[in-house]
Amino acid sequence: MLLRIDHVGIACHDLEEKIKLFSELFELEVVTREVNEEQGVKEAMLRVAGDSYIQLLEPLSPDSPVGKFLAKRGEGVHHVAFGVGDVKLTMDEIAAKGVRLLDSAPRHGTMGSSIAFLHPKDVGGMLTELVQSAKHK
Ligand code: V0V
Ligand code: CO
Numbered sequence: 001m002l003l004r005i006d007h008v009g010i011a012c013h014d015l016e017e018k019i020k021l022f023s024e025l026f027e028l029e030v031v032t033r034e035v036n037e038e039q040g041v042k043e044a045m046l047r048v049a050g051d052s053y054i055q056l057l058e059p060l061s062p063d064s065p066v067g068k069f070l071a072k073r074g075e076g077v078h079h080v081a082f083g084v085g086d087v088k089l090t091m092d093e094i095a096a097k098g099v100r101l102l103d104s105a106p107r108h109g110t111m112g113s114s115i116a117f118l119h120p121k122d123v124g125g126m127l128t129e130l131v132q133s134a135k136h137k
Contacts, residue, residue, distance in 0.1 A: 040064025
C-alpha cells in the first residue's frame with residue numbers, strides 16, 4: 001500500500017529561517033517553494049534522497065491547521081506523508097478499515113501531487129498524509 005516516506009512536514013514560524021537551518025545542517029537542496037491557499041501554508045520541499053523530502057511549513061494565518069498546531073504545540077514535526085500509487089484507491093481502502101479521512105476527495109498538494117489526510121487520533125497520534133506524486137498520475 002505504501003511506496004515510501006515521501007516527506008516529513010515540520011511546522012515553523014519563519015520559513016526562510018528554517019530553510020537556512022535545514023539546508024545548511026543537512027546539506028539539502030531546496031527543490032520548490034509554494035503557497036497553498038487551500039491548506040493555509042507557505043511551504044518548501046528540501047530533497048533528502050530520491051523522492052523523499054523534508055517539508056517546511058509556515059502558516060498563512062493563525063486559524064489554519066499549521067497555525068493552530070503552532071499555537072498549541074509549538075514548532076516541530078507536524079505530519080508524515082507516505083507515497084502511494086493511487087491516492088483515491090488508498091483512501092477507500094483505509095476508510096474501509098474504519099480510519100477517519102480528513103478529506104472526502106484528493107486535494108492539490110506540492111509539486112503537482114494529489115494528497116489526502118487521515119485523522120491523527122486513528123493513526124496512533126500521527127497526522128498522516130497520502131501523496132500521489134505528479135509522475136504517478
Ligand atoms: C492536531 N492534533 C494532532 C495534530 N493536529 N495530532 C498529531 N499531529 C498533528 N499535526 C490532535 C490535537 O492535539 C487534538 O487532540 C486532536 O488532534 C484534534 O485537534 P484539534 O486541535 O481539536 O483540531 P484542529 O482544528 O487543530 O484540526 C486538526 C486536524 C487539522 C488534524 C483535523 O489540522 C487538519 O485537518 N489537518 C489536515 C490538513 C493540514 O494539516 N494541512 C497542512 C499541511 P486532543 O487535544 O483532542 O487530544 S499542507 C501539506 O502538507 C501540503 C500542501 C503537501 O504536503 O503538499
Ligand atoms: Co505535507
